[in-house]
Every structure is written in structure tokens, then in C-alpha cells.
Amino acid sequence: MKRWLPHPLLTATLLGVWLLLNESVAPGTVILGGVLSLAAVWAFTALDLPEGRFRRPRVAVELAFIVLHDIVRSNNAVARIILRRGKGNRMSGFVRIPLDLRAPYGLAALACIITATPGTIWVEYDSAKNTILLHILDLVDEQTWVGTIKGRYERRLMEIFQ
The missing domain is CATH 3.30.1370 (Ribosomal Protein S8; Chain: A, domain 1)
Known part of the structure; x- marks a missing residue:
């Protein structure tokens, strides 16, 4: 599951923002938003960001x-x-x-x-x-x-x- 959906919360957030900006939940809008969200998350994971810890x-x-x-x-x-x-x-x-x-x-x-x-x-x-x-x-x-x-x-x- 991690391979196909590495950051599920980020994907859902991006999809939610896409739907809010388009003011529509039509099937085409949801599918396009889902594909774009997945592509953005996969591009994000390819960046290989340094590990960071958020303390305090x-x-x-x-x-x-x-x-x-x-x-x-x-x-x-x-x-x-x-x-x-x-x-x-x-x-x-x-x-x-x-x-x-x-x-x-x-x-x-x-x-x-x-x-x-x-x-x-x-x-x-x-x-x-x-x-x-x-x-x-x-x-x-x-x-x-x-x-x-x-x-x-x-x-x-x-x-x-x-």
C-alpha cells in the first residue's frame, strides 16, 4: 500500500483542495483531482527530502x-x-x-x-x-x-x- 499511496493524508488533502477550488464533486473532477494528487505525491517522494524531527x-x-x-x-x-x-x-x-x-x-x-x-x-x-x-x-x-x-x-x- 505504501508503494502506491506513500502519503495518504497529503493525497487526500490535495484532492480536497482540488475539489474546493473547482467547486464541484462531479466524477470527472474527482478522477482528475485524484490523478493529479497521486502524481504530486509521487513527485514529492522522488525529491528524497532530508529527515527532520519536529520536537517540542x-x-x-x-x-x-x-x-x-x-x-x-x-x-x-x-x-x-x-x-x-x-x-x-x-x-x-x-x-x-x-x-x-x-x-x-x-x-x-x-x-x-x-x-x-x-x-x-x-x-x-x-x-x-x-x-x-x-x-x-x-x-x-x-x-x-x-x-x-x-x-x-x-x-x-x-x-x-x-
Whole structure:
């Protein structure tokens, strides 16, 4: 059964989304959705993704609330920067941050967190040095950003994924 249907929950979810998007449960729609779902799942298994462990769901929930709070706070800060007349003394710049996190899923989550936060962009990841390069819209102090990324996000991601 695993050979024909390696990820049944993912297949069912994809089929469900297909049916919702088409707003139909006609036999042709169900058959086409089933075939596409199976093809997508087989392609997914061919990727040979690295093993990852998700530990400490309580820390993940805590991290989600922290990220949500930071996104709201950053939205307000970016709106004030944009709506303020003139440039003022705002200075944007790049910050290179050394990481201890090496788990691929943890790095992907960190990239999503940083990019989803307004005013910050993940520019580059150097796997040899294990550093990231960020562009910050309103860069006041580089060490504050290093402390924020390492203390608020990286530490929790390491608890979750390593």
C-alpha cells in the first residue's frame, strides 16, 4: 500500500483542495483531482527530502506567537517610516549574522520568519561559514539584530528541529 499511496493524508488533502477550488464533486473532477494528487505525491517522494524531527510543539506555539507579535510591530514601524515626511535619519543596511542552527527545516523556517517580517529580507545564506546576510530597512544597531535573530528565533528553532 505504501508503494502506491506513500502519503495518504497529503493525497487526500490535495484532492480536497482540488475539489474546493473547482467547486464541484462531479466524477470527472474527482478522477482528475485524484490523478493529479497521486502524481504530486509521487513527485514529492522522488525529491528524497532530508529527515527532520519536529520536537517540542509547545516551543513551536510560543515561537508562532512571538513571530506574529514581531510581524505586527514591524508592520507598524514600516508604516511610520513610509508615511513620515522626508527621509529623516533612517539608514538601511546589511547585517551578517553567524548561526549555530544547521537543521535544514530550521533554516527554512528562519528564512520564512525573516522574510515575512516587514523591513527585513533574507539576502544570502553562506553554508561554508554558516552565516546569513540580511537587509534591514531601518538599521540602528547591528548587534541588536544579531541578538534578536539568535535569541528570539534561532534558539527556539534549534529546540524544535535539532
